[in-house]
Every structure is written in structure tokens, then in C-alpha cells.
Amino acid sequence: xxxxxxxxxxILLTATAGARTFDEIKAAGTIKIATEGAFKPFNYFVxxxxxxxxxxxxDAIAKKLGLKVQWVTQPFDSLIIGVTQNRxxxxxxxxxxxxxxxKVVDFSDPHYCTGGQIVSKSPNIKTAAQLxxxxxxxxxxTSYLSNVQKVKGAKVKTFPKDTDAxxxxxxxxxxxxxxxxxxxxxxxxxxxxxxxxxxxxLFQEKIAMVIxxxxxxxxxxxxxxxxxxxxxxxxxxxxxxxxxxxxxxK
Ligand code: ARG
Numbered sequence: 001x002x003x004x005x006x007x008x009x010x011i012l013l014t015a016t017a018g019a020r021t022f023d024e025i026k027a028a029g030t031i032k033i034a035t036e037g038a039f040k041p042f043n044y045f046v047x048x049x050x051x052x053x054x055x056x057x058x059d060a061i062a063k064k065l066g067l068k069v070q071w072v073t074q075p076f077d078s079l080i081i082g083v084t085q086n087r088x089x090x091x092x093x094x095x096x097x098x099x100x101x102x103k104v105v106d107f108s109d110p111h112y113c114t115g116g117q118i119v120s121k122s123p124n125i126k127t128a129a130q131l132x133x134x135x136x137x138x139x140x141x142t143s144y145l146s147n148v149q150k151v152k153g154a155k156v157k158t159f160p161k162d163t164d165a166x167x168x169x170x171x172x173x174x175x176x177x178x179x180x181x182x183x184x185x186x187x188x189x190x191x192x193x194x195x196x197x198x199x200x201x202l203f204q205e206k207i208a209m210v211i212x213x214x215x216x217x218x219x220x221x222x223x224x225x226x227x228x229x230x231x232x233x234x235x236x237x238x239x240x241x242x243x244x245x246x247x248x249x250k
Contacts, residue, residue: 019086022217030068032088033058037073038161041186041242042094053242054092057111057226060234064225075160077141080105083210089218094180096143096205106213108222110206112239113249116144117184118199119169120176126199134175137165144178147203170194178202182243206249 025031035043035054043052050071062069072088079091083105090108097107118126125134132153138144139162148156157174159165166187169177179187181201188196211219229235230248239246 019212019215019218020089021215022221025067025089025218026065030070031062031065031090032070032072033062034072034074034079034082034088034091035093036076036079038163039076039094039180039183040163041182042180043092053238053247054094054111056238056241057229057235058092060229060238061222061225064228065221076139076162077160080141080210083212086212089211090222091210093210094207095210097208098143098146098205100146101210104213106211106215106219108209108211108219109226110208110249111226112207112247113204114207114247115181115201115204116147116178117181117201118176118178119184120197120199121169121172121195122175123197125176126197128200128202130199131176135173137168137174137177139165139179143203143205148178151202182247 020028035050035058037043037045037050039052041052042054043050045051050073055071059069074082076093079093080095080101082088083091092111095101095107097110101107118128118131120126124130128151131148131151133155135155135157136148137157137159138148140158140160145156145158148154157168159168162179162183165177165179168174170191184198188194209222211222235248236246239248
């Protein structure tokens with residue numbers, strides 16, 4: 001009886017094995033970071049190489065902490081679940097800080113500030129009110145989805161990737177697209193022939209790294225390293241490279 005109870009305890013312990021603390025990561029020497037890899041210019045692939053603003057930030061943060069990085073890419077809507085299951089130490093994939101997510105995960109200090117922008121090909125579709133009766137493309141699991149759902153009369157169409165959502169706007173199967181204002185600028189540059197109409201920001205958000213709930217040693221380490229790279233110019237340099245300006249939250 002005792003033995004069975006012990007065994008059961010051991011199994012439970014492994015199954016619910018906690019997140020790695022910062023000391024445990026330090027001892028291992030490598031931090032496991034997850035992102036999506038399909039949200040240009042934040043995280044994307046050039047051929048087989050994962051790159052982007054958040055990938056360079058993740059690398060710079062790890063370097064400050066004296067760690068090597070193992071990058072993992074996952075569909076956006078499975079990243080938070082992966083963090084809660086400790087499949088990686090944290091995720092950096094443009095997650096906006098919001099109450100719903102804060103129930104299941106912790107956020108670092110914000111690593112950039114931005115907004116969800118309305119985009120269409122018609123000068124008559126630029127405001128939230130003008131989305132009434134219109135088909136609006138958004139990526140699943142995003143703050144764009146939850147915010148468009150609140151817009152009266154908007155017919156939300158969800159896509160697994162944001163790149164699919166923008167394609168739907170370009171090909172005309174939807175009337176509008178809501179995405180990050182910097183992603184929008186990038187799509188505009190990449191598709192100069194499209195008659196883009198950049199509309200209002202539907203909402204603003206602070207973007208942060210996502211850590212498993214209660215894993216404070218990792219959150220504190222990330223915040224410390226982020227503060228360091230903000231101070232020593234590393235952040236500004238990476239930000240200028242991707243945006244021509246400093247996108248940190250002021
Ligand atoms: N900022 C939005 C959110 O918080 C979208 C993030 C999408 N990120 C991505 N890697 N596709 O939900």
C-alpha cells in the first residue's frame with residue numbers, strides 16, 4: 001500500500017514537474033525559447049533561418065544572462081498552452097498583456113508598445129463603425145480576434161496564420177484585416193501594388209514575454225536583462241534595424 005502510494009506520488013511529481021527555475025536553467029546553460037515564426041517583422045523565417053525583432057531580442061537577452069538559446073517554433077495559438085506545460089522556458093511572440101491571459105501565465109515587462117490596426121482596400125472601411133456588416137480577417141488566438149468580436153456587426157473570419165489573413169484581404173475574400181500596425185507596414189512594403197487603406201487603431205496594447213505562472217525567478221531574470229539591453233543601447237540598435245525607430249514603451 002505504502003509502496004503504491006509512493007509510486008503514485010512519484011508519477012504525479014513527474015507529470016506536474018514544475019517549470020525550470022532560473023538557477024536550473026543557468027546550471028543547464030541553455031534556455032528554451034518559443035515563438036511562432038510567421039509574424040514578420042517580429043518573428044519569421046528567411047529560408048530556414050528564424051529571425052526578426054523578437055528573435056534578436058531573445059538572443060540578446062539570453063546573451064546578457066550568459067545562456068545559449070534553443071529556439072522552438074509553434075503555431076501561435078498553442079504557445080500559451082506550451083508555456084503552461086513547461087515545454088519551453090518562455091515565449092516571445094508578440095503577446096499583448098491582457099487579463100484573460102494573465103489568469104494562466106505571467107508577463108514580463110513589455111518589450112514593445114503597439115496597436116491593432118484596421119486595414120482595407122476601400123476608403124470607406126477605416127473605422128470600427130465602418131466594419132459593421134463587413135468580413136474582417138484576423139489570426140486565431142489573437143487580441144485582434146477578441147477586439148473585432150466586440151465590434152458591432154463585424155463578421156469575423158479567423159485564419160491559422162496572420163499571413164493567411166492578409167492574403168484573404170489581398171485576394172478580396174474579406175473586406176478588412178486587423179493586425180499589428182508594424183506588421184501592416186511590412187505587408188504594405190512587400191505588396192506595393194495593393195491599394196492599401198490604412199485605417200484607425202482599433203485598440204492599443206503592450207507586448208510582453210510569456211512565462212509560466214509563478215515562475216518568478218525566470219520573470220525577474222528576463223526583466224533584468226531587458227532593462228540592461230534597454231540601457232546599453234542594444235535594444236535601440238535592434239529596433240532601429242527593423243523599424244527605423246525605437247518601439248519600446250515610453
Ligand atoms: N498582438 C496580438 C496578440 O496579442 C497578436 C500576436 C500574434 N503573434 C504572432 N506571432 N502571430 O494576440
